[in-house]
Amino acid sequence: MPTAEQLRMLVSNVVEPFTERPLGDLNMIRDTFVNGTDARVRIELPTPAYPDSKKLEALIRQRIQFAAPELQPRIEIQSTVRGKDxxxxxxxxxxxxxxxxxxxxxxxxxxxxxxxxxxxxxxxxxxxxxxxxxxxxxxxxxxxxxxxxxxxxxxxxxxxxxxxxxxxxxxxxxxxxxxxxxxxxxxxxxxxxxxxxxxxxxxxxxxxxxxxxxxxxxxxxxxxxxxxxxxxxxxxxxxxxxxxxxxxxxxxxxxxxxxxxxxxxxxxxxxxxxxxxxxxxxxxxxxxxxxxxxxxxxxxxxxxxxxxxxxxxxxxxxxxxxxxxxxxxxxxxxxxxxxxxxxxxxxxxxxxxx
Ligand SMILES: Nc1ncnc2c1ncn2[C@@H]1O[C@H](COP(=O)(O)OP(=O)(O)O)[C@@H](O)[C@H]1O
Ligand SMILES: [Mg+2]
CATH class of the missing domain: 3.40.50.300 (P-loop containing nucleotide triphosphate hydrolases)
Structure with a gap:
């Protein structure tokens, strides 16, 4: 069973479809959690106007399914607008x-x-x-x-x-x-x-x-x-x-x-x-x-x-x-x-x- 850190590494390689950059680089993973087969990934979108969070969720699910099929992941999505301020x-x-x-x-x-x-x-x-x-x-x-x-x-x-x-x-x-x-x-x-x-x-x-x-x-x-x-x-x-x-x-x-x-x-x-x-x-x-x-x-x-x-x-x-x-x-x-x-x-x- 992967650790929370391993799960994070896994998800951080998923390519965000609208910027074509890995989620890890984009700082979009809030936290990960693993307990037995129970797993959770919290994703932070850069804006509530994000075009397709379902698509992103599906990509994350696929990646986890492929690398750690035993996990039952829950994917939580929230959003915070960042800026140059x-x-x-x-x-x-x-x-x-x-x-x-x-x-x-x-x-x-x-x-x-x-x-x-x-x-x-x-x-x-x-x-x-x-x-x-x-x-x-x-x-x-x-x-x-x-x-x-x-x-x-x-x-x-x-x-x-x-x-x-x-x-x-x-x-x-x-x-x-x-x-x-x-x-x-x-x-x-x-x-x-x-x-x-x-x-x-x-x-x-x-x-x-x-x-x-x-x-x-x-x-x-x-x-x-x-x-x-x-x-x-x-x-x-x-x-x-x-x-x-x-x-x-x-x-x-x-x-x-x-x-x-x-x-x-x-x-x-x-x-x-x-x-x-x-x-x-x-x-x-x-x-x-x-x-x-x-x-x-x-x-x-x-x-x-x-x-x-x-x-x-x-x-x-x-x-x-x-x-x-x-x-x-x-x-x-x-x-x-x-x-x-x-x-x-x-x-x-x-x-x-x-
Ligand atoms: N896509 C559109 N279809 C129909 N009417 C439009 C459209 N876009 C703007 N208008 C109308 O054209 C006029 C000028 O638009 P406006 O936004 O005031 O232009 P600007 O600020 O560039 O001067 C307004 O009456 C507006 O309702
Ligand atoms: Mg005007």
């Missing part, structure tokens, strides 16, 4: 900050950002959503959130008192938007430097609490905002949203170039509005050429616009509809890509302040 630099307790960007407006960036936040929440992750698109904040409407965030006095580790803004709760997602501070019908004109300062300040001054993922909906085409975030907060990576049209693709390629220049890992491309009108597959092809992960396609479907218009993004991820499975898959792919980046370089990119 770079937000700690400005006092945030957020494991992964994910920027959603694009080269161009109108490609569905806010829709994807909100769907990511709602989808990851629906898998059981702790999620925040920050609307940084000060030119056209649309997240509050899509998430059916309004009102003005309250203020709360908090005390930091050194005993300093400070005021923090309370994010608005939207179906369990913590939401913050500059839109909450703008009167109806008013438009804002922010100059670059103001925008940088405001964004970091906004992030810092919000009482996010502990989050697994914070999704940031970036304003279109602004490289300097990404740079500021990368320097001051640290990003787990950026998701680039693109439609299959040629012009949108060219803009997306520019966005990729910009992220690479500022050392932000590109989590991948999402093809939005796939279908008869704009075409299909163009984004995946470009992703392959640029050696960038492809995170999935989202069909052009009126139901997506309708859920957004009604402020029901969370319902879109929960109810049966033609877009739900594609949206959930994008969420899973993003979460796994964040994990792959973490495995590749466990600490945040160090950027010199320019």
């Amino acid at each position: 770079t937000g700690g630099r400005i006092g945030l307790n957020i494991h992964n900050v994910i920027a959603v960007g694009s080269g161009k407006g109108g490609v569905g960036k806010s829709t994807v950002a909100a769907a990511l936040a709602c989808g990851l929440h629906s898998f059981g992750c702790r999620v925040g959503l920050m609307d940084a698109d000060v030119y056209g904040p649309s997240i509050p409407h899509m998430m059916n959130a309004d009102g003005r965030p309250g203020a709360q006095e908090v005390t930091d580790d050194q005993g300093n008192k400070m005021m923090r803004m309370e994010p608005i709760d939207a179906n369990g997602v913590k939401l913050m938007s500059m839109g909450f501070f703008i009167e109806q019908g008013q438009s804002v004109v922010w100059r670059g430097p103001m925008l940088h300062k405001a964004l970091t300040q906004f992030l810092k001054d919000t009482q996010w609490g502990e989050l697994d993922y914070l999704i940031i909906d970036l304003p279109p085409g602004t490289g300097d905002v990404s740079l500021t975030l990368a320097q001051q907060v640290g990003l787990a990576g950026a998701v680039v949203v693109c439609t299959p049209q040629q012009v949108a693709l060219l803009d997306a390629i520019k966005a990729v170039d910009m992220y690479q220049k500022v050392n932000v890992p590109i989590l991948g491309f999402v093809e939005n509005m796939t279908g008869e009108i704009f075409g299909r597959g163009g984004v995946q092809k470009v992703a392959q050429e640029l050696k960038i992960p492809f995170l999935g396609e989202i069909p052009l479907n009126a139901c997506i616009r309708e859920y957004g218009d009604r402020g029901q993004m969370m319902q879109m991820l929960l109810e049966e509809n033609p877009a739900r499975e594609d949206l959930r898959r994008v969420c899973q792919n993003v979460a796994m890509q964040v994990f792959r980046e973490l495995v590749k370089s466990p600490t945040g990119p160090v950027l010199e302040i320019l």
